[in-house]
Amino acid sequence: MKDQRARHRVPRSAANTLLNALPLETRRELQPELTRVHLPAGTVLCRGGETMRHAYFPVTGLISLVGSTSDGQLLQVAAVDRLGFVGIPIVLGTRSTVLDVVVHVPAEADRIDATELMSYCQRSVQIRQLAFGWIDKHVAAIAQGVLCHRFHTVRQRLCRWLIALARSLDGKTVPVTQECLGQILGSPRSTVSGAAITLQDHGLIRLRHGRILILDRSALEAWACECCAADPEVSLATSRPSMGRVVF
Numbered sequence: 001m002k003d004q005r006a007r008h009r010v011p012r013s014a015a016n017t018l019l020n021a022l023p024l025e026t027r028r029e030l031q032p033e034l035t036r037v038h039l040p041a042g043t044v045l046c047r048g049g050e051t052m053r054h055a056y057f058p059v060t061g062l063i064s065l066v067g068s069t070s071d072g073q074l075l076q077v078a079a080v081d082r083l084g085f086v087g088i089p090i091v092l093g094t095r096s097t098v099l100d101v102v103v104h105v106p107a108e109a110d111r112i113d114a115t116e117l118m119s120y121c122q123r124s125v126q127i128r129q130l131a132f133g134w135i136d137k138h139v140a141a142i143a144q145g146v147l148c149h150r151f152h153t154v155r156q157r158l159c160r161w162l163i164a165l166a167r168s169l170d171g172k173t174v175p176v177t178q179e180c181l182g183q184i185l186g187s188p189r190s191t192v193s194g195a196a197i198t199l200q201d202h203g204l205i206r207l208r209h210g211r212i213l214i215l216d217r218s219a220l221e222a223w224a225c226e227c228c229a230a231d232p233e234v235s236l237a238t239s240r241p242s243m244g245r246v247v248f
Helices: 002-009 024-033 114-123 125-151 154-169 178-185 189-201 217-223
Strands: 035-039 044-046 054-068 074-080 100-113 205-208 211-214
Touching (some): 024 125, 054 114, 054 154, 100 114, 114 125, 154 178, 154 189, 154 211, 178 189
Antiparallel strands (some): 035 100, 205 211
C-alpha cells in the first residue's frame, strides 16, 4: 500500500537521471523490474557488512552512505540523489557494502532486486557502461568531499551542502534536521547549529523545526567553499569535479 501511495505523490515527470539516459528500448525492458517506493527520513536500507538485496535509483530526496567509529561517531562518506544510484557493490558483483545506507532526506526511489540488476548488467552493454561511467564520477565526488572536509570550515561546507540539497530537491525548502547535517558535515550538532544561526542572522536562511528555508542562494554560493562550483548539476553531461588548488 505504501508503494502505491508513493506513486501518486511523485509527479509523472519525476525520474532518475541515470535511468532516463538509457535507450528507450532498454528502459522499457527494465521498467517491469522497477518498483517506486517511498523512503522516510531515517530509513536504514542496509547496514555495513550486510549483503545488499536491492539497488535504488532515487527520484527525489537523498540517500547517504554513512561510516561510523567504534564509539558511535557518524560521518556521511557519500550521498546519492536522482543523478545516480545506490548499489555499486551489486554492479561490481560483490553485493556487500562496508557502509550503512541511510535515508537522510525523505526520498522516492525506483527499487530493483539485486539479482535482477546483476543479470541486466551482464547482458546489457548500455546499462553496464552507464553504471560504470557514473561510478567514476561518484568516486571523484568522494575525493572532492575528502578535500573539502580537510580544508574548509563548517560554515563553508554547510553553505555548500544546503545548495546541493536544494538543487537535488528543486526547491528552496530543505527537509533536513541539524542532527542529520552534523552527520553530513562530520561535525558536532552544536557546531553545525552555530554555523546555521550565523547564516540565519545574515538573512541567508530561515531555520524551522526539521527543515531549512533558503532565502538567498546567491549569498550562500558566495559564502560557500570552492567545492560548491565543482559539485555536479543534475545532468549526465557533467564533467569530473575539479580537484584544483585550495585557496586559504
